[in-house]
Amino acid sequence: MRARRIRAIALRLGGALFVLWAVATLTFFAIHLVPGDPAQAILGGPGSQAPQETLDRVRAEYGLDQPLVVQYAAMLGRLLTGDLGTSYSLKAPVAELIGGQLLGTLTLALAALALAWVLAIGLALWSSAPGRVARGVAGAIELTAAALPHFWLATVLIAVFATGLGWLPPVANGSASGLVLPVVTLAVPLAGFLAQLMREHLLDALERPFTVSALARGETASGIRLRHALRHAALPAVQLSGWAIGYLISGAVVVETIFARPGLGRTLLRATELRDVPLVTGVVLVVALVYVLMTVLTDLVATLADPRIRTAAA
């Protein structure tokens, strides 16, 4: 029993390490496919017009004159020792740069996830309601919400609530009110998607015999939804929340840029433009790590919520 559990944990850890390695490798080679010269990036970008000998010196210094495979091996070696390297463009340790941005992005993503859940539960309960009209309207809202692109939504929200009504600041200013529009932008499409998923399972649960049993005990219609059906509907959504964090962080690239909000997303965008290999790799690795942790966490929550998984895994 104990040995089996240890083996399961080891497998999980091994899987996580594999994901991180694969992410680092893919990022490394992908960024080398982007046109541009990293030596230029180190010297301040393509506009810097550095003389040839300076470029050569920088290439030698950073090992950029080595074959790609050697550079790759060097990067892996550094990563293994826990060193994320130094940013080409900002000339500061990558770990420090990320450390300064991580909290902002995580706050954004987690707040958006929480809001998406609240909206999704509301929408799903509404769209699975008995009335045909309510069902149609809520279903349409879900579908539209799920299909909205972040950049469009952000633009509209700014136009209405910042420029038009003046209720909220159009750019992030470090206060809580500055967080509202970015969070809403990220949460709404995700909420539409989660609500569709939950509604399907909610309606399925309402068709099952245990619903009739509960009605026969005198349970109210809302009691059936809240005590029985919602739990069945929430499970698949919980299991998708690990994936949702990945989705939200990639969405943060757009949202942080539009709202001029400091964070990992904006850092990643800038670093990619500048071909800042260590910074890009570092950010992507950290995002992957967050993603892996969230997946483990959601699996854990799902196991707690559903005894059927627990007995299968025991």
Added chain:
Amino acid sequence: MSGAALTVRGLHIGFGGTEVVRGVDLDLAPGRIVALVGESGSGKSVTARALLGLAGRGALVDAERFELDGEDVRGAGERRWRRLRGAKVGLVLQDALASLDPLRPIGREIGDALRLHLGLRPAAARQRVLELLERLELPHPALTIDRRSGELSGGMRQRALIAAAVALDPPVLVADEPTTALDVGVQATVLQLLREAADRGAAVLLISHDLAVVSGIADEILVLADGTVVERGPTAAVLGAPRHAATRALLAAVPTEVPRGVPLLAAARLADPGARVAGSTPPAQAAMSPTGTAPILEAHGLGRAYRSRGGDVTAVEDVSVALRPGRTLGLVGESGSGKTTLARLLLALERPDAGVVRFDGAPWSELTEAARRPARRRIGAIWQDPYGSFDPRWGVARLLRDALTAGGQPGDDRAVRELLDLVRLPAALAAGHPLELSGGQRQRVAIARALAARPEVLIADEPVSALDVTVQAAVLDLLDELQRERGLAMLFISHDLGVVRHMSDELAVMRHGRILEQGEAEQLFAAPQHAYTAALIRHSPRLAWGGDAHGTPSTR
């Protein structure tokens, strides 16, 4: 009508202009069990639900009198029904695995009624639930109360389901097919608990399509056909001298005591019910193939274990069976005893961990799939859920044509018509889709498919357990006839001892992956060697002619 728990006069239920229940009268008295029997579609289930105001959305319920525990409930709204449900009338559905919320502990499910009607706080409700579990003899109440239905054994979760319905001791208890699809041992438990509820003063309405189930426990039987009660009376009278054709059809369909080889739905027996009471009709064709014929499909020392994360689970262990042309080997056992695994091993859908399967004197289980393929058409199979084994995009004709050509037969329209004719289906059905067929028709299509390639062996895994008794009887008769016509060697798997007894020449009893005993069917029934077999036979519901409702030997 003093002291009546429920009085209904002239109950009509309609859905969008079609009346499914037309003038049903019902009287339930404390301490008595009334059985409402009929085929599916007769309106029994919707009648049962209407008694709780749960006839369904769009149902028009109308009655001249409808009194529940002395209260006129005609035209009661949802709010008033909510107050009555669970407190004045309880409902027990079939399989607790589906009828209890799999995500909630049974204690919460049972406690719901207490919370909703008495407004009990969680701690007080828990105390009451513990007492209830104690009363219904669930072992270790303090532990069981926090378990979910999926974590309990079949008998325990069924007890929990009934506990939830009787938590407030409602004067009326409605049980809708409470034993269908359950193992016989669990069935007996459920019937006993219903009897106990009646003994505590509840008026019980038992809905079933199976007369054998209700005969041992009901005081009175109502036979429903096409939305009207066609016959009613004390159990002994209805079973002993049935007057209506629908009653006789239901009676005839009970296979338990019909000897092997005698068709269940023979016209003669329907017209003269006395013949079956005597139970002495000689087999129409006593000369089945003798035991001595060489087996066509045989297994020696089969073993199969499944690796699961909780450790290896032995599904089949040291099993040897032999199927002979023209003979049926019946295989009984509870769910999870390894019956289906054995079927899959014989079909070589799985590789045994130990032992071998031989087909027609040659190796079978050791062959590669490529080497086995040419001979595959010689073994047919039918499963419990035919719909699940059909490609949902295909119509009936395409399903049959596919089976014909796969078996190397010509797949033309004539062959399809012949195949439909073989299973007594009208040729017009070829144009239909399995979705539009009834359960019995669907199973017939499955049989037609299995026989399309003219196999010599037929593996039938619970082929009738999803069907109504009368439909079941027709399908059993068909299988029997086809076997005789074609000299099929058959493995017939079922958890229903009555069905297996009727169908089998030989019988094997399986438990925990092993065959406990095996032998000539009649001999085994007459003198079971193993205590488990004896218990199976004892628990198996059979028609109790005496109608002695209070001392029910067949269910205790």
